[in-house]
Amino acid sequence: MEGLEVRISDITVFALSLPMKQDFAISGGTVGDKSRGAPHVYVRVTSDDGAEGWGEARPSPRWSYETPETVASTIDRYLKPALLGMDAVDLQAVHSIMNREIKPGYGSGQPIAKAAVDMALHDLIGCATGRRLADMWFAGFRPGISLSYLISTPDPAEAERKASDAKRKGYRGVDVKLGLDPAADADILEAVKGAAPDLFFRADANQAYTLQQAVKLAKRMERLGVDVFEQPLRANDLFGHAELRRKTSVPVALDESIWTAGDLVQAIRAEACDTVVVKVTKMGGLSGAKRCGELAREAGLGLLGGGLTESRLGLAASAHLFNCLGITEPADLNGPLFLEDDPVEEGPTIDEGSATLPDRPGIGCRISTDKLQAFFLK
Template sequence: MKIADIRLYPVRLPFEGHFATSRGTVGAAATGLPKVFVKMSDEAGHVGWGEAGPSHRWSYETLESVVTTLRHYLIPLALGRDIFDPDGLHRAMDAEIAPGLTRGQPIAKAALDIALHDLIGHALSIPLWAFFGCRRAGQVTLSFTLTARSPEGIEREIAEAEERGYRHYNMKIGANPSEDIALMAAARARATGVVWADANGGYTLPQALAVAKAMEDLGISAFEQPLPANRWSDYAELARRVRVPVGVDESLCSVGDLLELLRLGASPLFVMKVTRMGGLRPARICMDIADHAGLPVLGSGLTDAGVSLLASCHLLAAYGVSMPAALNGPQFLGGDVLESPLLLEGDTLTLPEGPGLGVSVDEEKLIRYRVDI
């Protein structure tokens, strides 16, 4: 069965609030949130949906680069390929768009990979969690992202999150070590569940060592991406010298990256972000490696809308990940493109039973939010 048609839908989804990391604003109401949806069809008329979430202050991929890379390079080589050969699609995509330090343009590639997995699920009439080897639909707990820059602001955000049924928190740090420690102290004092912090590469090694020590005293559960993405020897030194689990996000875009980090002993925690990995196939291989290596897994995302959020949750549920996942699309998005809402109650998402991702995309919503590129 061959891939017969692929359509692209670049959109800007309504965004609520303001989302900043140590690298600047990554989401605001004025600009909306850029996404690229992909509709992939096979010869029998089965349809699969994919989603790319470029965030140009998080990595180098932009709304425009995802669209032109898919349109001019990746879609032409995907058309006509066997739908049951995700590995072959990845080999072809990685040959066409070469690596930089690591996998090249993983977010664009993830859109096709997710669409192909949804399509396979429809062709086989099974949900993705079953395709990944899980025997029944599971649930995934989501965390709330704290972005305030004052202890009072953190307390207000937690009060708002509790009203919405959240119990666990990932927080953004990396701007100023002493201020960040005060923010974490406020969060840890007020929150009932798990709290971990993500510096998005904002610290030097001496700063990260000092912040890690404070995290251990406060009871912060994990330290995500403390250092810039390519400082792997510094990650190894940090992991050797601190007790709080250090995880890398921006640094890890391929299976080879995870193996190298394991060899260096540089990341005692696997931050699983499906789109950063290039999609579900490479992410799944890393989940197997993490499982066999005894590496804990932390689910993460890029303010995903329903398609890529569900792709992540099918994988997390199939592998029984119990840590809450930092998939904050439901927190920040004021609109999605699904025909029916996610099965989300408080902070708990229940996976659908239908084939593939288990949801349908409303193409009228895609037209409503569409931008021309």
């Protein structure tokens, strides 16, 4: 793309509430429900020649300090004025400007807001140049991705029914949320494994446990054959995770502990994990997530792909990246399980445990402006 310039002429923010099929909760609380929907923020970046790119943020105060209100105001009041007129192709300079306007603190400084802009810029560059994300990354295009089935319930009987449903529908893996009722977690693990013994089993605690609790539950997981224990302890407890690794043979994955490449370096130094969960939204966009994934691979760590009920726009962007990184385990891109509808007019098609990705420039999705207006957050 030598000599190419794609100048940013406008950035528009759409704060949305997308309808949900069912409630969704993690150990920290509810992140979306049928009565109020789920908060999403869409971002459109327009170039001076009229090309458009779209990005998505999925904020929730249950898993970070960013909310729909802060994401929208951060982009509209701080990032947009600083980015207008910049060359979208120079993503390194764009991120430098975003980090100047919103300083990194302990973390990267409003990474969810920055992720939506970064995603939209990737889409814009692809659409302006006629190249798919895979082409932009000098990787082969892969048209499909395997999805995991998310189970989030404190009721072992319901967990068993959902696991049976996942197996019947052809899913290759399940992602089981723990910590909703810690007293029931061992029974939930037993129920899911009994109903779906051959599926990849990802047990995600979302920081629910103390080290003593995690060690005890990990021993049960060893006997059951759980494949990975995700984020059992507080995000900042790297040494606790390292201690857990010494006391169990179940691979430990870190999610909330790793938002930046710097976080990943600290986790590697502490020997705190076997696997890293790559999420576009938390890692500041496709740029940061790709950097973390490549660094983890070089360090000999495993990779899992994740998300948080993104719509088909975020799902498509994430899936393209996971394919580029060579992630083969089913990805926790669970939006289709929970969302009733979204503003995507043309995009990935979902067939239970798999998604077929659009073979078009950029992310490959087309957005309906009519649906955007119908889903405006009131």
